Amino acid sequence: MGNGAPFRGDSKAHAKKRRPGLAAKSNAKMGFSKRCLGVAAALFAAMAASAPVHAAEEASASPWVNLHEGSRVRLLTIPGATVNAAVEVQLAPGWKTYWRMPGDAGVPPQFDWQGTENAKAIEVLYPAPHRLIEPAAETIGYKGSVVFPVKLPPAEANKPVKVKLDLEIGICKEICVPAHAEFSAAIPPSPTPASPPAIVAEALKTVPEQGAGKDPARPSLVDFRPDLTGPEPKLVIKARFPGDQAAADVFIEAPDSIYVPMTKRTTQDAGGVISFESKLSASTAQDLKGKDLTITLVGADGAAEVRQPAR
Known part of the structure; x- marks a missing residue:
């Protein structure tokens, strides 16, 4: 109502000349009108206070999927964020997994998004990897844990992105084990922008900048x-x-x-x-x-x- 036209009385009524004896009735009516307006304002305020607030949806995580000997993986979804999903891999002590180019040996992760609905595009971001030196080879990858941020912008902003992921990932210690996990989730539309949770924000800081020389702290x-x-x-x-x-x-x-x-x-x-x-x-x-x-x-x-x- 605050953005609408201001309340006005009937202009014709103000043009009429009042007759004697009607002043008290008129004042009484005006007092009644003011009381009605006060009650209406109070009701409106109460209704506004009880109306649902469209807050940003919170990030959520799938249950962990066990891979092998303590290593595990899960899918994170972040409604309203530009990077609205992530795949988190936690590796058991001594185990490793590989970058998109594994080096002399190894298997890169395979992200199969077939069956995902309402995604305009899908982009997996790879944090900066490390050189892993072994007796017989040098490989490229990660130890401890790694989070792969994912961009799945919706094709239609008012509809959820229905995510389906079939993940194949190699994890290695003395031997290499092919591991598999499947995830399904819905990322609901969000009326307000959101920031990724800390674990994803930290991973994004390690993703290589496109075009060297923009940030003096980077190579x-x-x-x-x-x-x-x-x-x-x-x-x-x-x-x-x-x-x-x-x-x-x-x-x-x-x-x-x-x-x-x-x-x-x-x-x-x-x-x-x-x-x-x-x-x-x-x-x-x-x-x-x-x-x-x-x-x-x-x-x-x-x-x-x-x-x-x-x-």
């Missing part, structure tokens, strides 16, 4: 030199790593399932610029010609991701 690419035609083909990456340079690392991905060998640190200067090399076979060098490579720079205080052509 930045200085030079990329692909040598694909020489007698010893290789990829050379120079990058600046703020903070503790012992944590600096570089991972390279290629399209079409072409495996790029793990990089090795070669030189480091006083300005914080570190060089890495990936030595290639002649056949891999030939396969990489003209391809766009994804280079992930991982530092102590953040990570960045850039794309560079292999020419």
Whole structure:
């Protein structure tokens, strides 16, 4: 009512000349009208106070699904948030799982969203991984726990996103075990924006920034030199790593399932610029010609991701 037209009396009634003897009746009627308006205002306030408040829906979590020897996984949903879901994996001591490119060995996680309804797009975000050194191989992945944030924007904002996830994930210790979990959930529409819970917010901080050099606390690419035609083909990456340079690392991905060998640190200067090399076979060098490579720079205080052509 506060946004509507103000209350007004009948303009014609105000134009009439009052007759003697009617003043008391008129005043009585006015007093009655004021009392009615007061009661109506009180009723309106009470109704407004009891009306439902459209607050943001709270985040919820599925039951844990046990994977193997204490490792487990669950699905989180966050109505109203841009990142409105997440997959949390908790690993038993000594166990590990893999990044989207596992390195010399291992199995990347497979997220199958077939059957999901009202999702305009689906994007899984990968936190910055770590190099895991083993006696026979070097792999890329996670230990302890990892949270994969997920964006599932609704195609129709006033309808729920009905999530169906079939997850295949490899977990390894002395042996590797393929693990499987299925989840179904509905993310209801939310009238107000929401922030992700702390566990997802922390994971988002570790997701590599797209385009190195935007955040001075994160690594930045200085030079990329692909040598694909020489007698010893290789990829050379120079990058600046703020903070503790012992944590600096570089991972390279290629399209079409072409495996790029793990990089090795070669030189480091006083300005914080570190060089890495990936030595290639002649056949891999030939396969990489003209391809766009994804280079992930991982530092102590953040990570960045850039794309560079292999020419």
